[in-house]
Amino acid sequence: MARLVVMYRTPKDAVAFDKYYFETHVPIARKIPGLRKYEVSQGAVATPAGPSGFHLIATLHFDDLAAVQRAFASPEGQAAAADVQTFASGGVDMFFFDSREV
Amino acid sequence: MARLVVMYRTPKDAVAFDKYYFETHVPIARKIPGLRKYEVSQGAVATPAGPSGFHLIATLHFDDLAAVQRAFASPEGQAAAADVQTFASGGVDMFFFDSREV
Numbered sequence: 001m002a003r004l005v006v007m008y009r010t011p012k013d014a015v016a017f018d019k020y021y022f023e024t025h026v027p028i029a030r031k032i033p034g035l036r037k038y039e040v041s042q043g044a045v046a047t048p049a050g051p052s053g054f055h056l057i058a059t060l061h062f063d064d065l066a067a068v069q070r071a072f073a074s075p076e077g078q079a080a081a082a083d084v085q086t087f088a089s090g091g092v093d094m095f096f097f098d099s100r101e102v
Numbered sequence: 103m104a105r106l107v108v109m110y111r112t113p114k115d116a117v118a119f120d121k122y123y124f125e126t127h128v129p130i131a132r133k134i135p136g137l138r139k140y141e142v143s144q145g146a147v148a149t150p151a152g153p154s155g156f157h158l159i160a161t162l163h164f165d166d167l168a169a170v171q172r173a174f175a176s177p178e179g180q181a182a183a184a185d186v187q188t189f190a191s192g193g194v195d196m197f198f199f200d201s202r203e204v
Contacts, residue, residue, distance in 0.1 A: 003143075005107075005159070026204050041105075041199035043167075048174065048183075052197050057107070059161075059201075065145075072150065081150075095154050097143035099161075102128050 001036075002068050003099045004060040009090035010053055017055065020087045028083050029060070031076040034068075037061035055090065068096045103138075104170050105201045106162040111192035112155055119157065122189045130185050131162070133178040136170075139163035157192065170198045 011017040030038060038060050045054040062068045071077040084092055113119040132140060140162050147156040164170045173179040186194055 003161075022204070030204075038204050039201050040204050042202050043200050045197050045199045047196055047198075054197065057197065057199060059105075094149055095147050095156065095159065096149075097147045097159060098145050099141050100144050102124070102132075102140050102142050 001099050002062045002065045002096060004062065004068055004071075004094065004096040006058040006060070006084070007054050007093040007095075008056045008058075008088055009092065010055045011088065011090040013089070014055060017087060017089070021056065025080070025083055025087065028076075029058075029080040032060070032071045032080055033074050033076060034062050034071050035060055036063065065096070065098055103201050104164045104167045104198060106164065106170055106173075106196065106198045108160040108162070108186070109156050109195040109197075110158045110160075110190055111194065112157045113190065113192040115191070116157060119189060119191070123158065127182070127185055127189065130178075131160075131182040134162070134173045134182055135176050135178060136164050136173050137162055138165065167198070167200055 008017070026038070026040075029035075039058065041057040045052045045057055062071060072081070110119070110123075128140070128142075131137075141160065143159045147154045147159055164173060174183070
């Protein structure tokens with residue numbers, strides 16, 4: 001399995017962010033080909049020392065890294081990436097990697 | 103479900119890091135009470151723009167945030183946290199949050 005982790009830094013308006021994210025962005029991102037599972041953080045993203053500066057972390061599951069690459073290259077993936085830029089007012093970090101259980 | 107995401111920045115010696123991580127740290131961390139699943143990145147952690155600066159991302163699964171708090175407070179959790187400080191020579195970021203599927 002591979003993972004795409006999308007980490008949204010605290011936005012200017014968290015209420016507007018959440019409304020847009022769940023009503024508009026999630027339906028767009030769910031169309032990405034090869035997406036097997038889509039998880040989001042619920043409530044605060046914390047660290048052992050306190051607040052994290054991140055508002056929401058999304059984890060998208062794919063079969064493998066080739067599927068992640070195909071997703072980025074697809075029209076649906078490009079639409080989702082372009083949409084991120086419209087609402088991620090605090091900035092966003094994205095990471096992808098192969099994953100295995102230990 | 104709740105997640106504890108541990109993001110290790112690129113260490114001074116990646117080979118020594120990996121040896122210690124898998125031979126010593128994983129067995130220590132696996133003893134943390136309430137741990138349901140333990141996933142690690144395999145190979146490079148990438149971003150859409152290229153290398154990420156992170157060497158390894160671990161995702162630990164717990165039933166809920168209360169279980170994460172109990173894990174941090176447990177002797178086994180404290181041993182794992184203390185052990186991290188011995189090998190995370192590049193630095194480490196930790197995040198925990200409730201998680202749901204969308």
